[in-house]
Amino acid sequence: MAANRTLAIAASSILVGLIVLGLKFLAWWLTGSIALYSDALESIVNVVTAMGALIAVRLAQRPADASLPYGYHKAEYFSAVLVGVMIIVAAILILREAIMGFLAPEMPTAPMQGLAISGVATAINLVWAFVLLRQGNAAKSPAIAADGKHLMTDVISTFGVLAGLALVYATGWAQLDAVLAALVALNILWSGWGVIRDSVGGLMDVAVPGETQKTIREVIATSADGAIEAHDIRTRQAGKMTFIDFHLVVPGAMSVDDAHGICDRIEGQLRKAVRDVQITIHVEPEDKAKHAGIVVL
Template sequence: MSFPGWQSFTPQRLLQISVAVAVATIVLKTAAWYITGSVGLLSDAMESFVNLAAALFGLAMVTIAQRPADDEHPYGHHKAEYFSSGFEGALIVGAAAAIIWAATHRLFDPQPLQQLGWGLALSVGSSALNGLLAWAMLRSARVHRSIALEADARHLLTDVWTSVGVVAGIAAVMLTGWLWLDAVVAIGVALNILWEGGRLIWRSSQGLMDEAVEPEVLAEIQKTLAAFSDPAIRFDHLSTRRAGQRRYVDLHMHMPASWSLGRAAAVRASVEQALMSAVPGLRASIQLLPNDVEAHFDDEADLT
């Protein structure tokens, strides 16, 4: 499967497409529920409303995240994307609760399903739209390092698997005649998306608390530093953090005290450039220290 030109799509454009697809899937899945009366398809349609709200909020946060740094936000607005992920997770949790409430009532009062052929066709068609969009969004999220885009894509994939479960439940009803299976599948769908919502909220909270960079990014940083094999130079006190699309690394570079300031600054500039070339979006900050000087961040004087 190919998606021509996805590399050139910005996060904003893909989220705009996500809004349009969410509206289309709402129409298709609501129609599927209306003609069949399936509470499973109703749960699927309700999650599409969450998709729409999440895409709109994600679009707003991505737009804010790309604003340049200003006096009030000297490090930029990149963390705005984490609010999108957390908001989407909260919406998913709310939708899951609503689905469980509706399905529980139907579990004790099963209703016959009608026109299942049309209902399943509409559900499968809308899931295909979501799956294609999620495929493109995940790849674009890796290119742009956008957590908002990745969160929306993973939510759409959850929606696809939700639809697969609903279709399987309806097929089971058709084969067995057990109407209560429809409600059981709907509850299972709700529990699945509840897990996804909790995961998104957790990931958002970790990003807002300055989580370290991914292990593969840290390995690339360490590999780049190892390339500067001059025995007169050593690095320590390395720390990293993530802020939306940005990655930050702070460290100390020790060198002989006899070096001139110009020579030391030139070496530091070459190290910073190598790091930022190795890891796109990385911002490196290196403090220069003589070899016989150590920094002790755990001293009581540093903690007061």
Template structure:
């Protein structure tokens, strides 16, 4: 679709700078590493050691998230015409892999301590420190996940979920160390640490799956499709109709393409004005959305020969998108 030189730039291309959340994650990771390492040094608990190891992984992941968000925020260039929003998916994949590293360290250490149990010391102060670190991680995790949902950032969602696994780890460690204090059976510490490691692996698998889906141009969520198709159905009136709807997302960016079939006698100006109004309505409904439309004459059979094999259905079962409407 062509546009006049005086057309204002579409606001949908605006992205939000999310790097401040990555800096928050880095600061939190440094604070929790310091707290948990001190707790491990005082108690000798393998559970606390595994907890501190995961926080170290959190720091590395937070730095990777900062790099990814910095790259994703760069504007489009002649080489990257659609920007670099997909850098966020690489960050999420790295987060998932780092979770596997943390889980491996925890599992190996837990097995070694189960075979060679050792008495724990200074449990009271050690547990207090872990509780403080867990509260800090939990608050920041909620902030990151909320921001990730609000701005459609997989990097922040992944970092928040990563921190939340740290909270789960800490909760497991607290249970294990508490049971050791109550029962005197030192191997409980290692068993709980092992269970926590398995739980972290499950989280890592979920993050990797989400990152891979994004890199493979996953479609927009069903809720967004409902909003789009509702608008297109309301505008289908026998003289104008639509087909070939496709969508995808890349980080904060969301994209859609659709074929717009209009009366043959419309002028280019008429069609252009109609599409501008349609795109404005779609952006108003969905916020940040890049809309690409393809204008076609409604009665030309060739207009029905280029429908993509994979597309989102717009109309009901009684509507055949491959045939011109009957009047």
């Protein structure tokens, strides 16, 4: 059910993006504002990245097979990197338009209609950005979360554009329109860099957050009765999946069956504490103890 909901959210993003795109281009067509044009260009990126997110989410849900035994979870990180690249491309296009507009400024027309239509589009984006961020975090979906972060950046920059355009109409300074577009582009560049940075971390097998690591260590320490210690604990995040592996030291005279029972108990408790987890435990005799890591309580 959670997987189907994530897919439905990803598909709905395309529809929402197309609606907002149409509204923003209408606002630009009515006003001729470079700042609103830059805002509309970013909405094209929203639609393209929503399509990429849908493909990535669908692919990430495929079960592991012989060619990818650890699953397809990292597919979402590739989508998130694509989002970041597209954001940067949009920012470059906007900067180009801003420079041209600054050199040959023109006063926007139809102020009230353009501002009103862009305001409606922004309100839609704001609501949907919250939906994406909530679902992305709940489902541990990097693609959905990246889409939500980008959309929230779009909302913030559009608020700035609308406020600035009101100032353009009030002062009559046409070049301010181009300056606003340039500021939007710089904000978008920063957003794109953040998305790429976070996604590359996932591709590089970044460890789980510190709070989750603390939980994992506590669970191992309190559920490994009969063992001596656990060391070389490693974690990594791949989309919604958390991978944990460590060495468990047990008494040398312990039977394989008893050691296996301890491992089963630890795995059971870890699965209760950490959702969507894959665990690998390497059992070692006591002469392999490092006297470091976790001493079993």
